[in-house]
Amino acid sequence: MFVLAHLSDLHFASPPRLSNLAGKRGLGFINWQRKRKFIHRPDVLDAITHDVKAQAPDHIAVTGDLVNLSLRAEYALAQRWLQALGDPKKVTVIPGNHDAYVRSAERLPAAFWADYMRGDDGLEGFPFIRRRGNIALIALSTGVPTGPFMATGRLGEKQLASFAAALEQTRGNFRTVLIHHPPESPPRRFLRRLTDAPGFRGVLAEKGAELVLHGHDHRRLVSWLQGPDGKKIAAIGVPSASARVRHGAEDPAGYHLFHIDRAGEAWRCEMIARERSVDGTIREFGRQTIS
Numbered sequence: 001m002f003v004l005a006h007l008s009d010l011h012f013a014s015p016p017r018l019s020n021l022a023g024k025r026g027l028g029f030i031n032w033q034r035k036r037k038f039i040h041r042p043d044v045l046d047a048i049t050h051d052v053k054a055q056a057p058d059h060i061a062v063t064g065d066l067v068n069l070s071l072r073a074e075y076a077l078a079q080r081w082l083q084a085l086g087d088p089k090k091v092t093v094i095p096g097n098h099d100a101y102v103r104s105a106e107r108l109p110a111a112f113w114a115d116y117m118r119g120d121d122g123l124e125g126f127p128f129i130r131r132r133g134n135i136a137l138i139a140l141s142t143g144v145p146t147g148p149f150m151a152t153g154r155l156g157e158k159q160l161a162s163f164a165a166a167l168e169q170t171r172g173n174f175r176t177v178l179i180h181h182p183p184e185s186p187p188r189r190f191l192r193r194l195t196d197a198p199g200f201r202g203v204l205a206e207k208g209a210e211l212v213l214h215g216h217d218h219r220r221l222v223s224w225l226q227g228p229d230g231k232k233i234a235a236i237g238v239p240s241a242s243a244r245v246r247h248g249a250e251d252p253a254g255y256h257l258f259h260i261d262r263a264g265e266a267w268r269c270e271m272i273a274r275e276r277s278v279d280g281t282i283r284e285f286g287r288q289t290i291s
């Protein structure tokens with residue numbers, strides 16, 4: 001049995017310099033000072049990290065928004081956290097919209113986290129593929145700089161075409177797709193959606209996948225996407241790993257474990273959700289059979 005842990009949306013923050021606060025970062029900083037800094041707490045992330053490590057998963061996927069305003073100091077904090085979390089061979093990272101918050105930061109995720117964002121072929125760029133036993137992780141990037149008040153993501157034509165090829169190439173494995181933005185968003189999340197989500201779902205409907213893991217919404221979400229031949233593909237969103245409390249529709253901190261096993265011709269996959277309770281302890285929240 002292979003155990004895959006999934007966590008997301010850490011939002012490491014560091015005090016910005018005044019000169020960093022022009023444009024979108026300034027608005028983001030106001031939001032952080034007024035609201036977000038009371039939600040995303042380092043001690044909460046520490047407790048979650050400790051619990052993940054105690055479960056000794058075979059691999060850990062981190063699906064974006066490791067940082068908050070794309071400041072160099074934030075990437076360095078996240079890099080230190082990754083180094084303590086595990087060997088780059090056992091930890092896979094993809095960026096989210098906060099990791100490419102402004103155009104000047106576009107290359108910073110690769111500058112700090114490249115070892116965690118590289119395929120088995122050693123190359124950088126998205127998508128990349130990592131095979132661990134009969135599990136194939138297919139890592140996508142939707143992190144693109146956007147205007148103020150927007151948190152959209154985009155894959156682009158080129159990445160979508162390579163994604164289709166990657167799914168083909170890894171057929172027969174338990175294909176696990178890592179993407180920051182959810183593959184479907186309700187109308188109220190229009191300014192936070194994946195703009196080419198129909199294209200993404202179209203590739204899945206044609207090529208199939210065994211599991212899709214995402215973050216971004218900071219809540220536990222299980223949805224079923226159309227696969228080929230009438231099959232359904234589970235797309236699972238995870239809460240933020242650093243959220244101290246429930247906040248509107250957002251869940252308190254948690255993460256997921258996937259127990260993946262071959263069962264004859266089919267796959268067996270069980271999801272175990274773990275969550276931080278009000279007393280600060282991390283406990284099992286529930287289990288669900290995915291396949």
Ligand SMILES: [Fe+2]
Pocket residue numbers: 065096097098151180215216217
């Ligand atoms: Fe996000």
